Amino acid sequence: MNRPGPLFLLLFVLATTNARTQFVSSMATDFSVQRNFANQQRYWSIGQTIRGEWHMDALNSGYAWFCYYNRGKFTNNLTAAAKDPATTPSAIEYRNRGAISFSQLSFGWKRYIAGNAFAEEGVNVYGLAGFGLLFGKVLNNHNTGIDTALYEVPVLSGRSKFNRLTLDLGLGVEAPVGGDLFIYGECKSYVPVSTFPNRYLLNDKYTPFPALLTIGVRVLFQ
Numbered sequence: 001m002n003r004p005g006p007l008f009l010l011l012f013v014l015a016t017t018n019a020r021t022q023f024v025s026s027m028a029t030d031f032s033v034q035r036n037f038a039n040q041q042r043y044w045s046i047g048q049t050i051r052g053e054w055h056m057d058a059l060n061s062g063y064a065w066f067c068y069y070n071r072g073k074f075t076n077n078l079t080a081a082a083k084d085p086a087t088t089p090s091a092i093e094y095r096n097r098g099a100i101s102f103s104q105l106s107f108g109w110k111r112y113i114a115g116n117a118f119a120e121e122g123v124n125v126y127g128l129a130g131f132g133l134l135f136g137k138v139l140n141n142h143n144t145g146i147d148t149a150l151y152e153v154p155v156l157s158g159r160s161k162f163n164r165l166t167l168d169l170g171l172g173v174e175a176p177v178g179g180d181l182f183i184y185g186e187c188k189s190y191v192p193v194s195t196f197p198n199r200y201l202l203n204d205k206y207t208p209f210p211a212l213l214t215i216g217v218r219v220l221f222q
Contacts, residue, residue, distance in 0.1 A: 026053040026061075026117070030186070030216020034069055038207040041100065043072030049214065058116035060109070063130065068103040071139070076202060080151040087150050095143040096155055100208060104190060106132030106168045118220065120176055128170035132190060136162045136208065138200045160200035162207075166190040180220035188212045 028051040036043050047069030053061045080092045108130015115124030142157045169191065174184035189211050198204045 023054040023056060024118075024220070024222050025055065026218050026220045027051070028053065028184070028216055028218035030184070030214040032067065032069070032212050032214040034072065034210045034212050036072055036100070036208045036210050038203055038209045040076055040202045041074050041098065041207055043074045043100065045069045045072035045101070049216070053110060053117075053218075055117045058118055059112045061111075061117060063106075063108055063110050063128070065106050066103070067106075069101055071099040071101045073097070073099045076155070078154050078202075080146050080153045083150060083152055092144065092146055092151060094146065096157070096202075097141045097143070098155075098202070099139045100136060102134050102136040102208060104132050104134045104166065106130050106166070106190075108168060115174075118222075122175070124174045124182075126172050126174070128168065128172065128186070128188065130168045131193075132166040132168045134164040134166050134190060134192075134208075136164065138162065138198075140200055155202045156199045158200065160198060162196065162198050162201065162204070164192045164208075165194040167193050174218065180222065182218040182220070184214075184216055184218060186212075186214045186216075188214065 030049050032047045032049060034045045034047060047067055049065050049067035051063055051065035053063045055061045076096045076098065078094055078096055080094060082090045108128060110126055110128050112124055112126045115122055139159050140155055140157050146153055168188065170186050170188035172184050172186035174182045176182050192206050192209060195205050201207050
């Protein structure tokens with residue numbers, strides 16, 4: 001997995017902010033399973049999220065989270081076409097084995113639909129909405145060497161990095177389990193709202209386009 005460098009900064013900010021402001025705060029962490037639905041680059045991977053929450057009132061909270069995921073692997077059967085009709089062979093069939101990983105920093109709003117952030121019993125339901133910065137890495141390995149001076153390849157071999165702006169949406173349920181501890185589950189998605197051409201991504205328009213299922217714990221600091 002990517003190293004969670006900003007994770008420690010997030011923990012420090014959460015701990016110090018609560019002492020200096022009137023907001024009650026929480027810290028949450030979860031385990032995530034990710035399915036990327038981007039065309040031609042579908043994969044599974046696992047990851048972790050660390051989230052700080054600042055409760056403006058019982059129903060509304062601001063949040064900041066940092067998440068990271070291990071490499072998700074996929075395979076494509078591709079064709080490299082000759083640039084010059086006189087080149088022999090005119091096309092080369094090959095297989096690309098790819099892998100994508102990413103980390104993300106997101107800021108947004110958490111709104112309780114049922115229950116509230118301080119509930120001592122029952123089940124809470126909430127929505128999440130925010131914007132994020134996604135930092136991705138891609139690795140491609142071709143099973144045969146191809147001279148890119150002679151052939152046009154759909155995707156390049158090697159490593160590259162890419163960034164995305166994302167719209168982050170989620171729906172969660174949680175329940176208190178005693179004291180100031182809550183367990184929760186969420187379904188989320190990070191929807192790319194920006195795209196930049198990258199020759200190492202076979203489909204760079206909506207990559208990644210993940211759906212995530214998470215289970216985690218939240219600790220309330222009052």
